Amino acid sequence: MRDRSSRTRRTWVARVLTAAGAAGALVAAQLAAPVPAGAAISRAALALRWAPIHYQDVDATGSHALGGQSDYIAKVDFDGDLNGRNNWDRTGQAGTALAAHAYYSVVETSTHWYITYLFFHPRDWTxxxxxxxxxxxxxxxxLFAIERDSSTYGVLRGAVTVANSDFYSYTPAGSTWTSGRESIDxxxxxxxxxxxxxxxxxxxxxxQGHGLKAYPQYAINGDGLIYYPSTVAETPSNGNDRDVRYRLIDIFDAGGLWAQRANASLFAGLGTFAGDTSGDCGTGTFSCSANSANAPWGWDDGNDLPARGELASDPAKVSAEYFTTPAGLARTYSYxxxxGAAAALAKAARTAPPVVD
Incomplete structure (x- = not known):
């Protein structure tokens, strides 16, 4: 029975890996080959096309840096489980390589695609x-706001980044979007x-704290990594690797982050990652705080008008607040x-204490 069970698990894993490889190859092929006019583009290909080239500064000093590994991006289950309360301790342990991944979600209106990207680190340290x-x-x-025009992938008009408990807004050169209620940064x-x-x-x-802004408002200062979007996940060779490919994971995948939002081992509350104070977190520093990181539906800038989580869940509203846009920005979502959990998100935002990342 044990041998048959083992063979069954190996067969299942092989099938999953084959399917994942086929899906990645399909997305890569979509990016490499011209798309016929009028053809629908997949959300995975859209997310891969607009995924950022990502500069990560690395600090290798101090015991909590783990020689720089504490600044590597990773999956939330880099250690093989969905327990958010053991990630600090398992960072840097043998068998827990921090292969580069990032998460994304796509929501749509008739006029725009809105793509949210999440970069996860097992430690916020000092x-x-x-x-x-x-x-x-x-x-x-x-968050990237992409105008749907006659082209395959649309045109990027605006961006809002999350740096701890503050949001920052940006536009590309030549954008038709200008400052709104918030000044463009x-x-x-x-x-x-x-x-x-x-x-x-x-x-x-x-x-250390991993605030995120448009380059070069943050930049590499000494050691650092440059991550490139891809369909494969690479582990940095060291803390000064300037070509590391990262793989995207859909937040809405079956069994993915959104499906796990009520998993008490991973989330302490709606949009708040579970985290405790075990191990050496806080040793030699001011303190270590519990349950202090957020998923996209928990992101919040308490000084700005959009409610907690709306950067991901209602990005059209956020765009209308942060930017002055041409007429015709649709506010009704087609995807x-x-x-589906908007009421719960709104209620949680009104009643939950703020979580400061």
């Missing part, structure tokens, strides 16, 4: 003994990728899996 806190798990990201730059034929937007994260 090497300062005063005033700064650490915590298990860290989720920062960016800078220009979103583009760079060519060595792994495809596209110019990608460029984002960057600081070391938005977040909307």
């Amino acid at each position: 090497d300062h003994p005063f005033f700064e806190t650490e915590h298990e798990n860290d989720g920062e990201g960016v 800078g220009t979103l730059q583009f760079q060519a990728s060595p792994h495809d034929t596209f110019q990608h937007p460029v984002t960057a994260q600081e070391a 938005n899996p977040y909307a």
Whole structure:
């Protein structure tokens, strides 16, 4: 019975890997080959096309840095489970390589695609003994608003990034969007990728706390990683690897982050990753806080009008608040899996205490 069960598991894993490889190859083929005029583009291909080239500053100093590994991006289950309360301790352990992944979700209106990207780190850490806190798990990201025009992939008009408990807005050069209720914080730059034929937007994260802004408002200071969107996930060779491919994971996948939103091992509340104070978190620093990181439906800038989570769940509203846009920006969604839980999100936003990342 044990042998048959083992063979069954191996067969199942092989089938899953084969299916995942086939899906990745299909998306890669869509990017490589011309798409016929009028053909629908898959959300996975759309997300891959607009996924940012991502600069990650790395700090290798101090025991909590783990030689720089604490600044590597990873899956939430990099250690093989969906328990958010053991990620701090398992970062850097043998057998838990931090292969590069990022998460995305796509929601749609008749006029725009809105793509949210989440970059996850198992540690939000510091090497300062005063005033700064650490915590298990860290989720920062960016929203891109893509105008649907006659082209295959549309035109990127605006971006809003998440840097801890603050949002920052950007537009590419030549955008038809201008400052709205919030002033635009800078220009979103583009760079060519060595792994495809596209110019990608460029984002960057600081070391330790991992706030995310448009490059070069954060930049690599010494050691650092440059992550490139791809259909494969690579582990950095060291903390100064300037060509690391990362793989995208759909938040709405079956069994994915959105499906796991009520999993008490992974989430302490709606949109809040579970994290405890075990291990050396907080040792030699000001403190270690529990349950202090957010998924996209928990992101919030408490000083701005959009409610908690709306950057992901109602990005058309956020775009209308942050930017002045040409007439015709639709506010009704044709595809938005977040909307099915809109009432719960709104209620949680009104009653839950703020979570500061």
